[in-house]
Amino acid sequence: MGSMTYSPPDSVIVDRIQRAFPSDELRERARATNLVQRERKFDIVALFYTLSFGFAAGSDRSLQAFLERYVEMADCDELSYASFHDWFEPGFVALLREILDDAIENLDTGREDLNGRLERFRDVLIADATIVSLYQDAADIYTATGDHQAELKLHLTESLSTGLPTRFRTTDGTTHERSQLPTGEWVADALILLDLGFYDFWLFDRIDKNDGWFVSRVKDDANFEIVEELRTWRGNSIPLEGESLQAVLDDLQRQEIDVRITLSFERKRGSGASATRTFRLVGLRNEKTDEYHLYLTNLARESYSAPDIAQLYRARWEVELLFKELKSRFGLDEIKTTDGYIIEALIIMAAISLMMSRVIVDELRSLEARQREGEAAADADSSASRLPRRRCSLAVERHGHLIQLYLMVELGYELPDLDELLLWASRNPNPHRDRLREQVERGEFGFDRY
Known part of the structure; x- marks a missing residue:
């Protein structure tokens, strides 16, 4: 046979x-x-x-x-x-x-259509970075923010429609996230979701000028001038127009903030010449903490209410899941060299x-x-x-x-x-090293070693 x-x-x-x-x-x-x-x-x-x-x-x-x-x-x-x-x-x-x-x-790799509140965007792009801890001896190459550590920082932009990176770069742990996110035509017709690592007025201006959209968290100490209220409230509500944000924030009781603010930034990096833009600031009160979650955006109120903006920002959780997958399933936290x-x-x-x-x-x-x-x-x-x-x-x-x-x-x-x-x-990769049993049999260990 x-x-x-x-x-x-x-x-x-x-x-x-x-x-x-x-x-x-x-x-x-x-x-x-x-x-x-x-x-x-x-x-x-x-x-x-x-x-x-x-x-x-x-x-x-x-x-x-x-x-x-x-x-x-x-x-x-x-x-x-x-x-x-x-x-x-x-x-x-x-x-x-x-x-x-x-x-x-x-x-x-397969693309899922964006529906509902996301349908108008070409894509939703989520920028973020995560730290990968390394052996301490790698600190000469991958400097960490703290002492006696080695860290690699992974900078990634994820497409919500594909669930995959559109950008993927590595640096040492001290590199700031903002330095690794370029601006240009790639943002056109896309919504960019940004955390505080990318909090940069010049970046917001560049996204807007390249026909993109953005939603960004706002720093706790941000103090913008309010130039217009986009929603009116009944009763004796505090008027906001002409006020600075920090001057009125603690006194507000309304559920939502929806205003237009001005911000200033360098027109060109290092030029010293300043520019001013107006963008929309929205906030939702957290009932548990009695504090506002604040967001900057260039999305119009006619299309997206303040709760809509907060809901859009929740999509940032997808990049956290991607980092988790890379670390747990693909071993980024197991670099043994x-x-x-x-x-x-x-x-x-x-x-x-x-x-x-x-x-x-x-x-x-x-x-x-x-x-x-x-x-x-x-x-x-x-x-x-x-x-x-x-x-x-x-x-x-x-x-x-x-x-x-x-x-x-x-x-x-x-x-x-x-x-x-x-x-x-x-096979033993180090055959010249005696096995423990053979050393014991020859009596080479003395009690003074223990």
Whole structure:
């Protein structure tokens, strides 16, 4: 009886991954690095998918774990840890950055239409930053705001319609958020949600001048001149026109504040020449604290009431969920190295893994929708709710190693020799170090050591 070669079933998921990150394109990009010429064992396709799925499904995201995953796929068990470590150099980091930037710009990961109060916007973009704690020995590269620490700050702008970053940059922990958010035509017809890390009057002016919209929290000590009330109140309400905000804020009892204010800022950075703009200030009283939550915006009252503005701002919570996903599911809080290039590479790969996961999730939702085409239209409309994005991401995480195996076979890689692979992975990387039992047997430990 002749031997049979096993081939896994066709998978639309594997096909979608290959279309999103084509192997030929990965190899073409890699040819620009010295690694391709210098390292015979370097295989960019194997390494790329090893890292991306290692983040998506790996409970252990150490360099040793990635090495073992790479050997599984590339079948090169003579590769040493030292050689693998040396691959993480400036050229490779630049290659990963190029892949990520291209994915952010061009990758189709499924877009959810904005409805209701968000329908008028091209997109809702949420800017924020988060701190990633590192080993203290990395402080020379990633300076922290406090002493005896090392911190990397991840600056990110998320699209509400895709749930993915539109910008992704890293700095040390002392870099201010505002310095990493450029202005320009990218804001046109979009709503930008900003926390106090981006509280900058010049930025608000630039967003408005580029036909964008913004909602920003207001600092507690902000003291604007009120030039117009946009809502009138019955009875003996305090008149606000011509008053400064702080002069009247503590005396107000109304549920809402809705006024137009003036603010001043430098017309051009460093020029010393000032400019003045009027924007809308809204506030809602918190019944528990009896204090106002204040927001600045250029959205018109005719379209968005004060409660609408506060509700729009709540969408900022989505970026917190994205940071949580990057840290808990993709291991940003588990960077176990002090090497700057490795840190940067792993952070970038976490972002690529997130996008890889979203590509798979989008294909799963499309697959489920196709399977339900024969069902009633009312049921078909609920297909998205039956496959929520984050639950799909969890399924990808749990089965990531299997996805990589399918992909590996589809790309023409041979399955590794299981016996030899396990032998290689089990060998002591430091054979010159005596085992504890052997030292005890030879009586080399004295009691004075304890």
